[in-house]
Amino acid sequence: MKNILSMSLFLAALPLAGAAYAEDSGAALAKVVEQAVVPLMKEHNIPGMAVAVTIDGERHFFNFGLASKESGQKVSEKTIFEIGSISKTFSATVAAYAQVQGKLSFDDKASQSMPSLKGSSFDRISLLELGTYTAGGLPLQFPDEVGNEKEMINYFSNWRLDFDPGTHRRYSNPSIGLFGHLAAQSLGKPMKELLQKEIFPAFGLSHTYVTVPKSEMSHYAYGYNKKNKPVRVTPGMLDIEAYGVKTTSADLIRFVEANIDSSELPDPIKRAVDLTQTGYYRVNGMTQGLGWEIYPYPADMDVLLAGNSQDMALKPHRVEKLEPPLPPQSDVLINKTGSTGGFGAYAAFVPAKRIGIVMLANTPYPNTERVRAAYSILRSLDESH
DSSP states (O other): OHHHHHHHHHHHHHHHHHHHHHHHHHHHHHHHHHHHHHHHHHHHTOSEEEEEEEETTEEEEEEEEBSOTTTOOBOOTTOBEEOGGGHHHHHHHHHHHHHHTTSOOTTSBHHHHOGGGTTSGGGSOBHHHHHTTOSSOOOSSOOTTOOSHHHHHHHHHHOOOSSOTTSEEOOOHHHHHHHHHHHHHHTTSOHHHHIIIIIHHHTTOSSOBSSOOGGGGGGBOOEEOTTOOEEOOOOOTTHHHHHOOEEOHHHHHHHHHHHHOOTTSOHHHHHHHHHHTSEEEEETTEEEOSSOEEEESSOOHHHHHHHTSHHHHHSOEEOEEEEEEEOOOSSEEEEEEEEOSSOEEEEEEEGGGTEEEEEEESSOOOHHHHHHHHHHHHHHHHHHO
């Protein structure tokens, strides 16, 4: 009878022990995140930051500071941030979705998709080269005078190659922006409509927007520029395709989870996700996917920092084309940075470990600092589960 009673008491205590373990684990994770984020915010004068991590499909949220210094509104997982160039991963998904449905081929020349460019350099540039920044040297941004589609076509028609297509990578909004634009055109709908009515819902993203609706404006953070002035992104040519998405940490971590494990997605979207994580070119230790950038895991910190550096963003680099393309790998770290004039974002995940992180801030602090902080958190997640 004594043994039975002792066993009953032991079994009754198990849920309490499990709860205590979960509480201790959560406290430990919070400490790891705080140790990485709080000094970063102080050093770079970041008003607010939302961090979300996923571990085996379980999400954890950590919120710091203010969404608006003027109103005093605090950051939460419902706060909407501009994610800048992480938007490119959504445009890449649209393009991959178009290929999966046979609406285009990445091997097509750009001028096949846009006949107004026939007779220009775009007779030699493939859609894949546009999507991987290997189109021959397109610049980081459009000139200021390009403000509508007619001026864009005129600019592209007169632009001349700096390199043979497929030989150098030069990070470029016009390049991947045109890639997304032509993909949306092949699907017969504007990019904004495709994202908001098809792509975002397919990933279960209910608070992700191209244009933040009036009903959600109270959740839209203000960004702060180098002069510490409150700002939000202004429209630009191919902005939706290149840097126009706004979202919450809760939605973006869901998107990361779907990229870690796409098995629950509708089949065309699942196949599109696989194409975005396929490796097409290798450059200085980084493998270029569509939108996403890929590194061996565990990552060499010097290589990871170099791949997310100003040098990589602003200068051309010779590439090695992967033939055939490298299918999606699991023992890799996949990441993307993004910035606008007032915001800085980062997303990274390791499929084999089923871990991921997003960091959303309302100041565009250095990419390398985001990478260091996020990687320290990811390594802690890896070691603890």
